[in-house]
Amino acid sequence: MLDFPRWKVAWIWGVLLVLSALAIPSLLPERITARWPIQPSRINLGLDLAGGSYLLLEADTNDLTNSRLESMREMVATEMRRATPRIGIGDISTRGGQLSFLLRDPAQVDAAREKLLAITGGGAGLTGQREWDIQVVDTSRFILKPTSAGLTQAIDTAMGDATEVVRRRIDELGTREPTIVRQGTNRIVVQVPGLQNPQALKDLLGKTARLEFKLVDTTADPAQLAQGRAPIGSQVLPYPNNPSGIPFIAVKRPVIISGDQLTDARQGFEQQTNAPNVNMSFNAAGGQRFARVTQANIGKPFAIIVDNSVITAPNIESAILGGSGVINGGFTVDSANQLAIALRSGKLPVALKVIEESTVGPDLGRDSIRNGIIASAVAVALVVAFMFVTYGRFGAYANLAVVINVMVILGVLAFLKGTLTLPGIAGFVLTIGTAVDANVLINERIREERRRGRSVIQAVELGYHEASRTIFEANVTHAISGVIMFVLGSGPVKGFAVVLLIGIATSVFTAVTFTRMLVVQWVRQTKPKTMNI
Amino acid sequence: MKLLKIIPDNTNIDFVRLRGWAFGLTLALSILACVLVGLRGLNFGVDFVGGLMIEERFATPPSQDRVRSVVDAQGVGEAQLQQQGDSRTLVIRLPVQQSADEGATNAVVRKVTGALSREFPNAQFNRYSTVSGKVSGELIRNGLLAIALAVLGIGLFAIFRFEWQFGVSTVVAIVHDLLMTLGFFALTRFEVDINIIAAFLTIIGYSINDKIVIDDRIRENMRRYRKMDMREIINLSVNETLPRTVMTSLTILLALAALLLLGGHVLRGFTAAMILGIVVGTYSSIYVSSSLLITLGLRADPDRERVAKRNSMEGAERIGPRA
Numbered sequence: 023m024l025d026f027p028r029w030k031v032a033w034i035w036g037v038l039l040v041l042s043a044l045a046i047p048s049l050l051p052e053r054i055t056a057r058w059p060i061q062p063s064r065i066n067l068g069l070d071l072a073g074g075s076y077l078l079l080e081a082d083t084n085d086l087t088n089s090r091l092e093s094m095r096e097m098v099a100t101e102m103r104r105a106t107p108r109i110g111i112g113d114i115s116t117r118g119g120q121l122s123f124l125l126r127d128p129a130q131v132d133a134a135r136e137k138l139l140a141i142t143g144g145g146a147g148l149t150g151q152r153e154w155d156i157q158v159v160d161t162s163r164f165i166l167k168p169t170s171a172g173l174t175q176a177i178d179t180a181m182g183d184a185t186e187v188v189r190r191r192i193d194e195l196g197t198r199e200p201t202i203v204r205q206g207t208n209r210i211v212v213q214v215p216g217l218q219n220p221q222a223l224k225d226l227l228g229k230t231a232r233l234e235f236k237l238v239d240t241t242a243d244p245a246q247l248a249q250g251r252a253p254i255g256s257q258v259l260p261y262p263n264n265p266s267g268i269p270f271i272a273v274k275r276p277v278i279i280s281g282d283q284l285t286d287a288r289q290g291f292e293q294q295t296n297a298p299n300v301n302m303s304f305n306a307a308g309g310q311r312f313a314r315v316t317q318a319n320i321g322k323p324f325a326i327i328v329d330n331s332v333i334t335a336p337n338i339e340s341a342i343l344g345g346s347g348v349i350n351g352g353f354t355v356d357s358a359n360q361l362a363i364a365l366r367s368g369k370l371p372v373a374l375k376v377i378e379e380s381t382v383g384p385d386l387g388r389d390s391i392r393n394g395i396i397a398s399a400v401a402v403a404l405v406v407a408f409m410f411v412t413y414g415r416f417g418a419y420a421n422l423a424v425v426i427n428v429m430v431i432l433g434v435l436a437f438l439k440g441t442l443t444l445p446g447i448a449g450f451v452l453t454i455g456t457a458v459d460a461n462v463l464i465n466e467r468i469r470e471e472r473r474r475g476r477s478v479i480q481a482v483e484l485g486y487h488e489a490s491r492t493i494f495e496a497n498v499t500h501a502i503s504g505v506i507m508f509v510l511g512s513g514p515v516k517g518f519a520v521v522l523l524i525g526i527a528t529s530v531f532t533a534v535t536f537t538r539m540l541v542v543q544w545v546r547q548t549k550p551k552t553m554n555i
Numbered sequence: 556m557k558l559l560k561i562i563p564d565n566t567n568i569d570f571v572r573l574r575g576w577a578f579g580l581t582l583a584l585s586i587l588a589c590v591l592v593g594l595r596g597l598n599f600g601v602d603f604v605g606g607l608m609i610e611e612r613f614a615t616p617p618s619q620d621r622v623r624s625v626v627d628a629q630g631v632g633e634a635q636l637q638q639q640g641d642s643r644t645l646v647i648r649l650p651v652q653q654s655a656d657e658g659a660t661n662a663v664v665r666k667v668t669g670a671l672s673r674e675f676p677n678a679q680f681n682r683y684s685t686v687s688g689k690v691s692g693e694l695i696r697n698g699l700l701a702i703a704l705a706v707l708g709i710g711l712f713a714i715f716r717f718e719w720q721f722g723v724s725t726v727v728a729i730v731h732d733l734l735m736t737l738g739f740f741a742l743t744r745f746e747v748d749i750n751i752i753a754a755f756l757t758i759i760g761y762s763i764n765d766k767i768v769i770d771d772r773i774r775e776n777m778r779r780y781r782k783m784d785m786r787e788i789i790n791l792s793v794n795e796t797l798p799r800t801v802m803t804s805l806t807i808l809l810a811l812a813a814l815l816l817l818g819g820h821v822l823r824g825f826t827a828a829m830i831l832g833i834v835v836g837t838y839s840s841i842y843v844s845s846s847l848l849i850t851l852g853l854r855a856d857p858d859r860e861r862v863a864k865r866n867s868m869e870g871a872e873r874i875g876p877r878a
Binding site: 221377379381382383385390397398404405408411412444445447451454456459463466470496497498499502506507510511512514519522554555 | 558559560561564565610665679680681686689690694698701705709712716752759760761763764772798799802803805806807808809810818819821822826829
């Protein structure tokens, strides 16, 4: 028991001092640490303390399924047309989550199947599983069903891309240190510290920004249009700002140019009227295609479509050769800017919906931090005083351990770049209370052994030895509930669990190993015959 | 220096003899808690039922009726008002907005805070949150799952480390603690939000911690005094660990009291739940779980029993009790 080699003492002090030192940057104001040559890792404050906005976005997977069906429909139509000899198909439908079409000539089944296998990835995707199921019924009807493996993979890819797009859009807003994390299969968590009105952010994220240019179908009959019917090969789209007053317009299905071919989009001003507009530049392929189509259709109108809604449908006055275009759509500076940001950050592969939102004002956060610090300080003071009047010298050792433990918890939290939330502060205060439990167990055991008439050394030795087992078991069970909280909890609860778990680990070290060292040094130096405990 | 001793040396309270009364009281309180929860229900926060919550701070304590009429005039559903912390802070709760438009909830927040700041100069929002019905369902499910897993995991740990009776008695005691805490929430109408799940799990963790310490001592004494009657062993163990039980509860209660009084209103329900949980958990360690061990038929020296069983299974000679 009294054998406590010097290297071990040095090691214990070393570990505790280093871990405590890690807490120092977090306690200093940021403007001081900003001037340090190496940026230390600090404890982040959660939104409930720092103030700011939290958004939970969910992707509409139905939307993704539908757009996948639609693009498959386009692909099938194009491929069958291009086949030699051309494969005639009809009665295409995308209802019921599947794509079905009829072959005009049943003899072409094999040729059609070969084409379909080619465009559905040869039947096997990266994972070796088919992305689409191809069925033939009644000798000439093809049915394409997306497989669940293919869908899962598509959702996964889309969510990865969507997270990137969300990040780019938020960066464009110039907000400070946003956190953007994927959660589960189809969710994204966005946290923006300091943001008070998330409306602009929500507007921006609510746009998928799918940009398409299509030719207007001028042959459409206005009466049919009003009923939502379009000529074959065309579709009806909403056109809220239509100068003719009808909020619909018919456009031809083929896409002249899409947002994928944009290289940039900026908010600008119309030269004559000084109205805000959006300037776009296309890449080489897009520019050429735009030039060719505009040349062939001079005098006819084309529609600029964002998210399936026509923004404007100007006439083509002359061939547009420069590889750039302008959208004039009755914008304000803000709405033009927003569209420009959305366009240049790329389209979202899937629509996102806000399903949970919270915002904390800066005053409440500041109050919470101040209250938390005061409460923690008072809690430490009360516990320290109580331990000292109860256990005297041994209480003082425990107190030193508690104070060091406070620093060590902060240090570990800073090292892990953890986030301190309001419940985290509660966890902190609770840990101060539970950390001394180990010392209470040890000290009560020492008292008991002294009552049984053991010598000082024996009592201390037995006290630490017997109590250690209990402390271990008690802390394991405590940690079980902490781990469950960490795994299943969300946001604030997780913050609580992190502090609790760190506290459990560090308090065993400070309350048992560290105080034992102090007690041993005292016993060795003074060789006491009696003890006041 | 004269040191403080809260529990005098050689305290010997016959806890086991009191257990009849304790069981009666425990049962009565548990039934009362169930009735309270059943009759009054729990005041769930927006986390768990979905909807919209706005916390507004006023320059002077406002009249609730006036606030209600201002909010109701916005036509955004029936408002529930609740005072939080000081008298100047009010929480306004509104039902989920029936609209497909993503901006709808945000518009409601702006409408309400705008109307309030026109009516009450210098009123300002502290925080707001909106939760859709879908998310709230998941939060409830995850919360209940977490609690169930914690109880199960800890019960298994106790069975693995000790005898099965310890596992069962611990789980019964924890269910009792949780019932009491739920009853407390039904009685006080404190808001049950996501943080309360954390409070419940902490109560479970603490309560277990307390029981493990006593169970550990019971096990130790069972080995030390092989001949002693189980009642005496339990009484001895509970009395021996009583100073520690009381000391630890008091230190934690001191720390939590600081948090309750000084930690601000956001954490008040959370801290109150934990304080109650600590008190109830300490009570159940002494009266429920250890006394239940006798009812469950825990016997002294189970090692011997196990050895005897194993030997008989191997078909070896019958061995008599060890001297």
